[in-house]
Amino acid sequence: MSKRVIVVGAGAAGLMAAGRAAELGADVLLIEKMREAGKKILVSGKERCNLSNAAPIEKFLAHYGRQGQFLRNAYYRFFRDELLALLARYGVETQVERGGRIFPTSGEAAEVRNALVRYVTQHGAEIRYLTEVHRIWVEGGVVKGVLLWSGEQLPADAVIVTTGGASWQATGSTGDGYRMAQDVGHTVVPLRPALVPLTVENRAQAKELQGVSLRNSRCTFYVKKSKGKLKELRLPYPMPPTGEMLFTHFGVSGPMILTASLGVVDALRAGKEVILSIDLKPGMTDDQVQARLQREFERYSQRHLRRLLKGWVPTGLADVLARLSDIDASRPIHTIRAEERAHIARLLKDFRWQITGSLPLESGMVTAGGVALKEIDPITFASRNIEGLYFAGEVLDLAADTGGFNLQAAFSGGYLAGQDAAS
Numbered sequence: 001m002s003k004r005v006i007v008v009g010a011g012a013a014g015l016m017a018a019g020r021a022a023e024l025g026a027d028v029l030l031i032e033k034m035r036e037a038g039k040k041i042l043v044s045g046k047e048r049c050n051l052s053n054a055a056p057i058e059k060f061l062a063h064y065g066r067q068g069q070f071l072r073n074a075y076y077r078f079f080r081d082e083l084l085a086l087l088a089r090y091g092v093e094t095q096v097e098r099g100g101r102i103f104p105t106s107g108e109a110a111e112v113r114n115a116l117v118r119y120v121t122q123h124g125a126e127i128r129y130l131t132e133v134h135r136i137w138v139e140g141g142v143v144k145g146v147l148l149w150s151g152e153q154l155p156a157d158a159v160i161v162t163t164g165g166a167s168w169q170a171t172g173s174t175g176d177g178y179r180m181a182q183d184v185g186h187t188v189v190p191l192r193p194a195l196v197p198l199t200v201e202n203r204a205q206a207k208e209l210q211g212v213s214l215r216n217s218r219c220t221f222y223v224k225k226s227k228g229k230l231k232e233l234r235l236p237y238p239m240p241p242t243g244e245m246l247f248t249h250f251g252v253s254g255p256m257i258l259t260a261s262l263g264v265v266d267a268l269r270a271g272k273e274v275i276l277s278i279d280l281k282p283g284m285t286d287d288q289v290q291a292r293l294q295r296e297f298e299r300y301s302q303r304h305l306r307r308l309l310k311g312w313v314p315t316g317l318a319d320v321l322a323r324l325s326d327i328d329a330s331r332p333i334h335t336i337r338a339e340e341r342a343h344i345a346r347l348l349k350d351f352r353w354q355i356t357g358s359l360p361l362e363s364g365m366v367t368a369g370g371v372a373l374k375e376i377d378p379i380t381f382a383s384r385n386i387e388g389l390y391f392a393g394e395v396l397d398l399a400a401d402t403g404g405f406n407l408q409a410a411f412s413g414g415y416l417a418g419q420d421a422a423s
């Protein structure tokens, strides 16, 4: 008789798990509380679904921070090439874009979701929508099935929990799996928002700059040590040397900020004071900025400071930089003293913001924290505590940088869990 496998949550990991288990002959029921599968796949990658990345394995693993090693074994078994081959079987062609990001060539996230639903149903698995799992049913350390909120008890030989994180809750991921895991004795590492915008102390100034985007800047985060000394904050994911960031009415956002955000959130949680230093001219040294500014001051001595600074920074920022240097931006250049000019030059290389926090968990693109990895077998994604129980995807204590890494982890984990559960 074939094994009865229940998969809880039809997101990226759950669709893969159900598809693979059914492909291997298991009798699979995929339970989804929403009206449709994969709502988070649909919003991913600005609705284009950045489903993986072309980076070589070592670089790939670095995008999960310290937790990356957990995925090494899994990726030797089911990685990018296997994922792309599977998607191609269901008609999804893909292309590599800037930063190695892999997208469906159609540019439609729905194509990926629909292909995975076909993978599940074509192998005979059943998907039950609008059905919400309440608890995992365990007896004597062995999984027996699941209990629905309706009171219905569904028996199974294996249960795979793929309920996702606790962010973007309108997609259905409301953190249920964390509670289910805790109820059966699993450790859940505290949840934190990752890939999340940050808030600053000087909100009025941020509001003034709202919408200003810096395309080529360098962001460095520092923590304050004793006597006001600054030490560079170690961040979980590799930061590009330069990149894009933007100001919002509450603080800062954009790719550079999102990449750094988990490290900042963790430092703030540890009670540290965090400072962001923005280098507005990363291609020039301090001396080069001073020298070029001096040259321009001599050449355009009749111009107003505002006009000159607009050649250096986006409109909007010029006035703020002048004010921070205690200079009226409408002053003619020839009235500005050398010390004042030097102050502007320093700001161009080190524009500081005190970070106070982040937007809430709901607003993070992913949820960091989750079911503790030490309690999960990294090859099969089986629980080490309860026989027949599996966890895959964002419900695990795994969170990566942007670039297709989160979805690849969900796809690979789901596939391997489904494979083991069926065997």
Ligand SMILES: Cc1cc2nc3c(=O)[nH]c(=O)nc-3n(C[C@H](O)[C@H](O)[C@H](O)COP(=O)(O)OP(=O)(O)OC[C@H]3O[C@@H](n4cnc5c(N)ncnc54)[C@H](O)[C@@H]3O)c2cc1C
Binding pocket: 008, 009, 010, 011, 012, 013, 014, 031, 032, 033, 034, 037, 038, 039, 040, 041, 043, 044, 045, 046, 049, 050, 051, 052, 131, 132, 133, 134, 162, 163, 164, 165, 167, 168, 171, 172, 173, 174, 175, 176, 177, 364, 365, 366, 392, 393, 394, 395, 403, 404, 405, 406, 407, 408, 410
């Ligand atoms: C805006 C946005 C853009 C993103 N873009 C990208 C990207 O381009 N590339 C990338 O790699 N990552 C991206 N991510 C992250 C990525 O989408 C997630 O990490 C990934 O989808 C997680 O997959 P999952 O299967 O673990 O969980 P989910 O996809 O969240 O699926 C969980 C499913 O479980 C269901 N569920 C939950 N509880 C229950 C219950 N009690 N009973 C039944 N069903 C339940 C939910 O309804 C949901 O369908 C993005 C995230 C967001 C929010």
